[in-house]
Amino acid sequence: MYALGIGVGTQNSKGEWLEVMFPQPQLAPSEALGKAVAEQLGYEGGNATIEFTSDKAAALADSIKAAGNEALAASVAAMANSKRPLLAVLLAADEAPASVGEVYLKLQLISHRLVQPHGLKLDGMFGLLPNVAWTSEGAIAIDELEARQLQARIEGRTISVDCVDKFPKMTDYVVPAGVRIADTARIRLGAHIGEGTTVMHEGFVNFNAGTLGTSMVEGRISAGVVVGKGSDLGGGCSTMGTLSGGGNIVISVGEESLIGANAGIGIPLGDRCIVESGLYVTAGTKIALLDDQKNVVEHVKGRDLAGKHDLLFRRNSVSGAVECLTNKSAIALNDELHSNN
Numbered sequence: 001m002y003a004l005g006i007g008v009g010t011q012n013s014k015g016e017w018l019e020v021m022f023p024q025p026q027l028a029p030s031e032a033l034g035k036a037v038a039e040q041l042g043y044e045g046g047n048a049t050i051e052f053t054s055d056k057a058a059a060l061a062d063s064i065k066a067a068g069n070e071a072l073a074a075s076v077a078a079m080a081n082s083k084r085p086l087l088a089v090l091l092a093a094d095e096a097p098a099s100v101g102e103v104y105l106k107l108q109l110i111s112h113r114l115v116q117p118h119g120l121k122l123d124g125m126f127g128l129l130p131n132v133a134w135t136s137e138g139a140i141a142i143d144e145l146e147a148r149q150l151q152a153r154i155e156g157r158t159i160s161v162d163c164v165d166k167f168p169k170m171t172d173y174v175v176p177a178g179v180r181i182a183d184t185a186r187i188r189l190g191a192h193i194g195e196g197t198t199v200m201h202e203g204f205v206n207f208n209a210g211t212l213g214t215s216m217v218e219g220r221i222s223a224g225v226v227v228g229k230g231s232d233l234g235g236g237c238s239t240m241g242t243l244s245g246g247g248n249i250v251i252s253v254g255e256e257s258l259i260g261a262n263a264g265i266g267i268p269l270g271d272r273c274i275v276e277s278g279l280y281v282t283a284g285t286k287i288a289l290l291d292d293q294k295n296v297v298e299h300v301k302g303r304d305l306a307g308k309h310d311l312l313f314r315r316n317s318v319s320g321a322v323e324c325l326t327n328k329s330a331i332a333l334n335d336e337l338h339s340n341n
Contacts, residue, residue: 001034002091003027005105006060006076008084012141017100018132019139020087021173023075025105027114033072034090036063043090049101050088054080096123103128107167107190107207111174117192117208117226118250129166136160139168167207191221194229202235209241219259228255234277238264249283254309267302270309274327279315281322287313290325 009020026033040060041050057080065073079086089105097103103125109115133140137159140148152159162185170191171184178195181187187199190207196214199205203217210221213229221227222241237259239251254270260277267283275281283303288296305311305324312327
C-alpha cells in the first residue's frame, strides 16, 4: 500500500466532503497495518475513500494497535467520540487524486514532511476541491454560509469568516516541529516547512512548495517552488511559480542562497547565489556576464544561467544594465534568528 489516512472532517448538507483532517497520515504503511485497516473497513483494493461511523472506531483502533502503530491507534480511538463524519483514504498507488479525501491526504503528507514538494501526483486537484468559507466555526459550504451566520446571530453568536478559498491554513491541520510562523494565515495546507525555518509576517508559502531546512522567509514562495536549506528570502521578494507565469519550469532556490528584499526570480537559482535587492531576474532578462576585472565578457539571457552556482545578480546603478559575476562572498546565517524551539 502506498499511503493511508484515517480522519475526521466536514460535509455540507448534501453529504459532500468539504475537508478532512488526517492525524498521523501514513506513507508506505507496514503490511500488517494495511491489512488490519483493510479488514476492518472492507477495503477491496485500488485507491479508495471509505466513510465509516464512530461506533467502528474502537475496533479499528484495536486492530491498528495490534499491528504495531500505537500513535495512529490512539488517534483513531479518540474518534469513537466524534460528532463529525469519519473517512479513511487508502491509496494503492500514487495516482492523480479522484476525491476531496485523496487531495487532503496528499496535502497533509507534504505538510507532515513525509513527502517533499513535487513528490506526489496532484493533477486535477483544483477541480475536486470545493471553495469553502473557513470560519470561526470551521469549514462551511459557501451556499450555506448566510443561513449559518443568521442562525448564529439568532443564538447570540457571530461567525467570523477568515477567508474564502479552496485551501485552509496549514496550522489548522499540522504544526511541524522546529519552526516559527509569525502569521499562520499565510501558510496554505500542502506547504512543506523544513525544520529550522522561520516565516515572518509578510512571508507566504503556497501548497506543494516550501523549504527543506533552515531558512528565513520574508517573501513569497509560490506554488511548486522549493527553497534549499540555508537560503533566505528577503522582505517582499517573489518567486515565480508555475501558476503565475512560470509555465512548466520548476523554479527552485539552491542551498545557502539569498534573494534580496523586493527582488524576485523567474529562473531556478543554484547554490550560493545572491539576487540584489529590488532586482527581478526572469528567463528573458538580458544579463551582462562580467569577468574578475568587472569587464563584460558576453550577454546572455536569464535562462542560460538557470541552476548555476556561485552567481551574484545585480543592476548597474549607472547604466541600469543587469549584470552577473561570480559570488565569492559567503552568506552567514544569523544563528540566533534561526534558532527554533
